[in-house]
Amino acid sequence: AQSVTQLGSHVSVSEGALVLLRCNYSSSVPPYLFWYVQYPNQGLQLLLKYTSAATLVKGINGFEAEFKKSETSFHLTKPSAHMSDAAEYFCAVTEGDTGRRALTFGSGTRLQVQP
Amino acid sequence: GAGVSQSPSNKVTEKGKDVELRCDPISGHTALYWYRQSLGQGLEFLIYFQGNSAPDKSGLPSDRFSAERTGGSVSTLTIQRTQQEDSAVYLCASSPTNPYEQYFGPGTRLTVT
Numbered sequence: 001a002q003s004v005t006q007l008g009s010h011v012s013v014s015e016g017a018l019v020l021l022r023c024n025y026s027s028s029v030p031p032y033l034f035w036y037v038q039y040p041n042q043g044l045q046l047l048l049k050y051t052s053a054a055t056l057v058k059g060i061n062g063f064e065a066e067f068k069k070s071e072t073s074f075h076l077t078k079p080s081a082h083m084s085d086a087a088e089y090f091c092a093v094t095e096g097d098t099g100r101r102a103l104t105f106g107s108g109t110r111l112q113v114q115p
Numbered sequence: 116g117a118g119v120s121q122s123p124s125n126k127v128t129e130k131g132k133d134v135e136l137r138c139d140p141i142s143g144h145t146a147l148y149w150y151r152q153s154l155g156q157g158l159e160f161l162i163y164f165q166g167n168s169a170p171d172k173s174g175l176p177s178d179r180f181s182a183e184r185t186g187g188s189v190s191t192l193t194i195q196r197t198q199q200e201d202s203a204v205y206l207c208a209s210s211p212t213n214p215y216e217q218y219f220g221p222g223t224r225l226t227v228t
Contacts (some may be wrong), residue, residue, distance in 0.1 A: 044206065100171065101171065
């Protein structure tokens with residue numbers, strides 16, 4: 001069984017400040033991990049993915065995440081927030097290429113960027 | 116190229132009626148997924164298709180829910196005898212042979228009155 005915990009349902013940062021969105025996972029098999037972003041009234045857009053290659057992965061819009069097996073974490077960061085980053089962010093896990101393909105999502109973190 | 120498309124974008128139906136939701140995946144994508152997003156339950160997996168077969172139906176919440184995929188392409192999610200708790204946004208995603216990247220459509224917002 002898999003699960004994802006996102007700490008903080010709402011995060012507020014100032015424009016230009018560091019963005020840190022937390023994600024911890026639980027998986028009985030080596031996981032694949034994803035971050036998705038959802039803008040209002042839109043579907044989910046893939047930001048980045050970890051699939052057992054490099055532990056530091058870079059995605060679109062300047063975001064990156066680091067897979068830390070010892071901490072079972074996959075936190076999302078961006079050095080400098082833009083107003084356009086305001087959205088809801090979801091962390092998700094699957095069981096890799098030999099296991100269950102369905103995504104298990106966290107409950108989401110709404111990012112607010114203050115001018 | 117064209118992304119995943121879903122229709123209708125919004126559907127309002129009366130309790131007890133049947134509804135059909137359609138998903139057109141990205142051309143050539145072999146895998147197709149249905150998810151549901153609601154305020155109370157967040158994002159939940161419903162069913163996964165590989166080609167026309169559904170090896171994972173574990174997320175379907177009741178026997179009122181069914182889905183099919185024809186020609187390895189279009190999929191239809193059917194909800195029979197809709198209930199108010201079925202109100203949600205139904206999201207479809209597809210992925211290529213590489214199964215790691217799922218691309219989502221804009222969703223169908225279903226409201227059961």
